[in-house]
Amino acid sequence: MTRAEGTDRSWTxxxxxxxxxxxxxxxxxxxxxxxxxxxxxxxxxxxxxxAFLVVLASGVLLAIEGEAWWHxxxxxxxxxxxxxxxxxxxxxxxxxxxxxxxxxxxxRGRRALTWITGAVAFLGSIGTAFTGYLSQSNxxxxxxxxxxxxxxxxxxxxxxxxxxxxxxxxxxxxxxxxLLVGFLVVAHIILVRRHGVVPPFDAxxxxxxxxxxxxxxxxSRTAHKNPPVxxxxxxxxxxxxxx
Amino acid sequence: MTATQSRRRRxxxxxxxxxxxxxxxxxxxxxxxxxxxxxxxTVGLAAVFSSPDRKAITLQDWARVAPNDVVATATAELxxxxxxxxxxxxxxxxxxxxKIGPLALQKLGGVxxxxxxxxxxxxxxxxxxxxxxxxxxxxxxxTAAPDATRTGWATAYSEALAAVPDGDPGKVKAGDYGPVxxxxxxxxxxxxRGGLETLLAxxxxxxxxxxRALLLLSDGAYLEDQARAENLGxxxxxxxxxxxxxxxxxxxxxxxxxxxxxxxxxxxxxDALVWGLMMVLTAGLVLIPFIPxxxxxxxxxxxxxxxxxxxxxFRRV
Numbered sequence: 001m002t003r004a005e006g007t008d009r010s011w012t013x014x015x016x017x018x019x020x021x022x023x024x025x026x027x028x029x030x031x032x033x034x035x036x037x038x039x040x041x042x043x044x045x046x047x048x049x050x051a052f053l054v055v056l057a058s059g060v061l062l063a064i065e066g067e068a069w070w071h072x073x074x075x076x077x078x079x080x081x082x083x084x085x086x087x088x089x090x091x092x093x094x095x096x097x098x099x100x101x102x103x104x105x106x107x108r109g110r111r112a113l114t115w116i117t118g119a120v121a122f123l124g125s126i127g128t129a130f131t132g133y134l135s136q137s138n139x140x141x142x143x144x145x146x147x148x149x150x151x152x153x154x155x156x157x158x159x160x161x162x163x164x165x166x167x168x169x170x171x172x173x174x175x176x177x178x179l180l181v182g183f184l185v186v187a188h189i190i191l192v193r194r195h196g197v198v199p200p201f202d203a204x205x206x207x208x209x210x211x212x213x214x215x216x217x218x219x220s221r222t223a224h225k226n227p228p229v230x231x232x233x234x235x236x237x238x239x240x241x242x243x
Numbered sequence: 244m245t246a247t248q249s250r251r252r253r254x255x256x257x258x259x260x261x262x263x264x265x266x267x268x269x270x271x272x273x274x275x276x277x278x279x280x281x282x283x284x285t286v287g288l289a290a291v292f293s294s295p296d297r298k299a300i301t302l303q304d305w306a307r308v309a310p311n312d313v314v315a316t317a318t319a320e321l322x323x324x325x326x327x328x329x330x331x332x333x334x335x336x337x338x339x340x341x342k343i344g345p346l347a348l349q350k351l352g353g354v355x356x357x358x359x360x361x362x363x364x365x366x367x368x369x370x371x372x373x374x375x376x377x378x379x380x381x382x383x384x385x386t387a388a389p390d391a392t393r394t395g396w397a398t399a400y401s402e403a404l405a406a407v408p409d410g411d412p413g414k415v416k417a418g419d420y421g422p423v424x425x426x427x428x429x430x431x432x433x434x435x436r437g438g439l440e441t442l443l444a445x446x447x448x449x450x451x452x453x454x455r456a457l458l459l460l461s462d463g464a465y466l467e468d469q470a471r472a473e474n475l476g477x478x479x480x481x482x483x484x485x486x487x488x489x490x491x492x493x494x495x496x497x498x499x500x501x502x503x504x505x506x507x508x509x510x511x512x513x514d515a516l517v518w519g520l521m522m523v524l525t526a527g528l529v530l531i532p533f534i535p536x537x538x539x540x541x542x543x544x545x546x547x548x549x550x551x552x553x554x555x556x557f558r559r560v
Contacts, residue, residue: 033268034260036557039550043277046270050277054285071296080296081289084489088288089281091494103546105539107532109257119529126494133485133492139297140485143470146461147482154341154514155522156352159333164356164458167451196260200554201542205262 023194037197041100044093045192051090052185056178058083063174067137087129094122106198114191121184128181131173134163141166263557295487297473300466302456306434309465311410316463317430318404320360321385321423322397327458328360334458335359341515348515356454361393364459365430368442378429381422388421396421477502497521 061079062070070076098118107115134145145163152158162168306313319325323337331340333355340349358364366385372378385393400420407414412428433439443459444450460466467476475481483499484491501507501517510516532538541547548554 032265034263081294085288105541112532156348159352159355164454200551203557
């Protein structure tokens with residue numbers, strides 16, 4: 001067996017190539033962005049991710065001490081308050097991010113899956129927050145669960161998702177739904193990095209205009225064939241003007 | 244160019260991001276600053292506003308604060324007229340449940356959490372009490388009687404309770420109620436002693452499932468009275484709120500909204516209809532990229548001009 005044949009059969013090499021094809025090196029953490037990325041609305045995607053981490057961290061602290069801790073400890077109550085307010089911030093940032101992407105029609109250029117993963121992550125986050133309210137073991141969880149059961153039972157979901165069982169809801173809240181949302185967030189970020197930020201409506205790259213205005217447009221389907229953002233081969237003709 | 248390529252081009256002519264001129268952008272610094280701001284905001288909001296934690300209502304609290312409500316609820320469970328007793332799936336087959344047109348999704352889900360309201364919520368807990376001859380005799384009479392007789396006793400007593408001020412059992416006129424007055428008042432005594440929640444759970448030592456206790460509590464009027472006092476009623480946008488002046492779940496505003504307007508607010512199938520509508524709207528949100536008209540709406544709304552203030556610079560010259 002030659003060395004090349006051995007390399008081709010290596011699972012490690014195949015995985016590395018697959019990863020490189022998905023998001024080429026340099027696109028994971030580019031130090032440059034398209035010149036049209038110049039608005040505060042872009043901050044809310046990163047802000048959502050930051051708030052998600054604070055939600056996870058405060059949730060982990062609550063999980064370490066157990067479900068009753070925050071009812072009997074002032075420190076536990078403070079951590080619970082952090083968990084509550086980080087969730088409020090997370091959802092607020094995510095909603096602003098979602099509206100921003102809607103107004104940009106950010107699904108253009110073969111980015112439909114990016115939109116779908118983001119929208120489903122939003123729905124998963126609503127479910128995670130909802131099960132959190134059901135897991136509080138206080139008056140709010142009593143009232144919310146007894147009210148919510150009717151909607152879920154009315155469409156058959158209550159048959160396997162029993163909101164009156166706090167133990168089941170706690171497991172959905174701290175294991176199943178965070179895993180789902182975490183997976184969707186990672187997939188969403190990979191897709192954003194793979195396809196890049198959606199251009200403005202009717203935008204045409206300057207180079208394409210110079211070469212062949214009527215035929216040089218390409219879709220992001222070919223993104224992996226192009227040099228990654230920030231690589232030396234991508235020039236910025238108006239770089240000074242955009243700084 | 245092939246015909247397929249031509250069709251694709253007509254469908255979506257959005258150019259590749261990586262062909263546009265670029266500018267320096269420090270993603271890591273942006274993330275670290277965002278994380279710092281979020282941490283500061285979270286700590287600040289937690290320190291200033293804290294979080295609500297109104298204690299859960301125990302069945303003992305209920306029996307002590309609203310004893311007549313407990314008696315009325317126990318009687319309704321025995322009569323089969325309480326909400327849980329007449330609910331349908333997933334607790335029992337007492338009703339068809341809600342439908343969306345001809346679609347009976349509630350019934351299709353099946354009885355997965357069986358609850359026999361009279362026996363599981365009232366009789367079985369009372370049967371754990373020992374040393375009370377009056378109660379034992381009442382239970383013996385109840386279990387020996389035919390179903391129709393039991394229902395007749397409990398219904399008559401339920402109506403008699405409703406006819407007196409505050410549902411006070413002490414003011415009920417004499418009648419053919421069988422052992423029901425004894426069972427209902429002894430049930431109140433049992434609840435007031437504490438620990439009824441444990442008797443209602445399948446696993447008494449690790450009672451993690453509170454289905455029966457919560458069904459019993461919500462069959463009474465006390466829980467709802469307390470919730471309405473906190474502006475948490477269904478017609479008070481209750482599902483998205485929580486006790487006290489806290490934001491709750493404002494992201495559920497649309498779901499809660501439908502319950503406030505007709506035909507949902509007056510429909511017996513309101514829950515199923517609202518859920519059906521929200522499922523359609525949710526599918527629409529997720530599948531916007533494939534819905535003609537809706538997917539091109541943002542271009543015509545013009546909000547993108549606030550985002551890309553210099554977008555003309557990137558158009559064809």
